[in-house]
Amino acid sequence: MKVVAVLYPDDHPEHHPDVVASAARGLDLADHLSAAGHELVTTSDTGEQLDRELADAEVLITTPFWPVYLDDDRMAKAHHLSLVITAGVGSDHIDADAATARGISVTEVTGSNVVSVAEHNVLQILALVRNFVPAHRQVAEGRWDVADATQEAHDLEGKTVGILGLGAIGARTALRLKAFDVTILYYARHRRSPAEEAILGVRYARLDELVRTSDVICAATPLTSDTGALFDAERLATMKPGSWLVNTARGAIADADAVREACESGQLGGYAGDTWYPQPAPSDHPWRDMPRHALTVHYSGMTVEAQARIADGVREILAAHLAGEPLPDDYVVAAPQE
Template identity: 80%
Template sequence: MKVVAVLYPDDNPDRHPDVAASTARGLDLAERLEADGHEMASTSDTGDGLDEHLADAEVVVTTPFWPLYLGRERIENAKNLKLVITAGIGSDHIDTSAATEHGITVAEVTDSNVVSVAEHNVLQILALVRNFVPAHQQVLDGRWDVADAAQEAHDLEGKTVGLVGLGAIGARTALRLKPFDVTTLYYANHRRSPADEATLGVRYARLDDLVAESDVICAALPLNPGSGALFDAERLEAMKPGSWLVNTARGAIADADAVRKACESGHLAGYAGDTWYPQPAPADHPWRDMPRHAMTIHYSGMTVEAQRRIVAGVHEIVGAHLAGEPIPEDYVVAAPSPEGES
């Protein structure tokens, strides 16, 4: 069996000993696989050169922060492929319909980085509301203009925060916001029970109402056909003037050009997140140099602790596959229909 892992290129593994999701470490799979007579190929190539590796691969491992965009054509050419694993959460870079049609299971490491991303959400909310980035930039520039930094710095307490999506990450974000004494609204396809709402300190709102009432909006939902460009020019215009938007979900949930224009006009007081489209973000991506942003590269779910959970989950999934056992259901994103079912 051949396993291909498409991972972040690390030119200095000695400096980054805790970065397991890199070509240098290869999620620590190689030794285990080779001991059992299997082949492991670790690459950072997501272009045409990858196809040679995929031609005889049975398992492919990819990540959300250095994604292999695995579309129908590439899937159809990978004749031996049986399993695709996302080392993390979020498999929107994989055509799951094409995969299952060709007998391929798609899995990811559920809950591996929800704590990490939830913490990052709160970090970036505070960075925007407190005007942290411009104040920090003054230090780097040798300035000391308190008025300039304080003009757009606010308390989070008393604000209304809207969470779009209340899955595992959204729920943990809500819990972490409770001590800030904010009003937390949420919109989701499935409303939580009254007991859950009380525990999380949230109140349900229709999406349009949440957008109109929130001082801060945090996107915490998966990318699917219904959420692409969810925050387009029209929805951004419906947000409160001077409100903030955080998106650690997926870059394509927001219209890149519309976000830039809203930040340039000041209608958005700021935009933050760590997800871009495409990834890695090109040097000329419109968010890189727009005003009022607190963007980072896509690393919120790749803390050292999250990577340990990811490695453990990938090993569990690969181990089940090697043993011919079912992959734990909570890891399965999409699976072929059993033979005989339509």
């Protein structure tokens, strides 16, 4: 069996002993697969080289951080492909319907990044509200302009935070925000029970109300046909002037040009997150040099601890596949009909 793993490049793996989700390390799967008589090919290429490797591959491992955009045309060339594993959470870069129609199962390591992304949400909310990035930049620039740094620095306490989506990540984000004495609203397709709302310290609001009344909005929802470009120019205009938007969900949830214009005009007090579209983000992406941003590369769900959880989950999925056993239910995103 041939396994192809498309992971991000690392030119100096000797400097990064704890980074296992790179092409250089290949999630440390090589010895395990080789001992069982299987081949592991690792690459960071997502173009023609990858297509050549996929031609006779049975398993593809990809990630949300260095994604393989896998559509039906590409799958049609991968004649032996039967399993796709997302090493992480979020498989919207894969056409799941086309995959299952071709007899390909799609899996991901559910829950592996939940704590990591929830913590990153709080980090980026604080970075925006406290105007951290411009204040930090002053240090590198040799400046000491306290007035300039504090002009747009605020307390988080007393603000209203709206969380879009209250799944595992959204719920943990809410729990971590409770200590800041904020009002937490949430919108989700499925409302939580009164007991769960009380534990999380949240109140349900319809989407329009949440957008209109929140000082901070945190997107924690999957990318679907309903959430694509959800934050377009029209919706951004209904947010409170000067409010902040954090998006660690998926870059395509926000309209890139509209976000830039809102940051330039001050309609948005700032934008943060680590998800972009496409990924890796090109050097001329409109968010790279826009004002009022605290963006990072897509790494929130790839802490050292998260990578260990991801590697364990990938090994579990592979072990079931190799043994001809059912794949773990909680890891299955889509599966062919029996």
